[in-house]
Amino acid sequence: MDTIELKQRFDRLEKLLLSNKTVLTFEEACEYTGIKPSYMYKLTSSANIPHSKPNGKVIFFDKKKLDNWLLQNNRKSSIELEKEALSYAFIKKA
DSSP, rough: OOHHHHOOOOHHEEEEEHHSSEEHHHHHHHHTTTOOOHHHHHHHHOSSSBBBBBTTTSOOOEEEHHHHHHTOOOOOOOOHHHHHHHHHHHHHHO
8 A cells, every 4th residue: 555545545534533523623623614724713703603612722613513504594596496486476376
């Protein structure tokens, strides 16, 4: 096995371990969300992302809250919008 293949396997294992955690460190949250650390600091300092600082210094994130935050402001697909419009029109006709 060459070093590149080992690194790829290690990266996959690391991602699997990260997916099983419920509380993430700052670095893990950045990796999990794909948000750069500088922007993550901005989000935490402005309280725009759910986080916790139990000792006043180290930042932690609840994975479920992060998932909810990432999925906020959902945009509907054109098919979903069409179905809603048809349903609304049908109700108004009746």
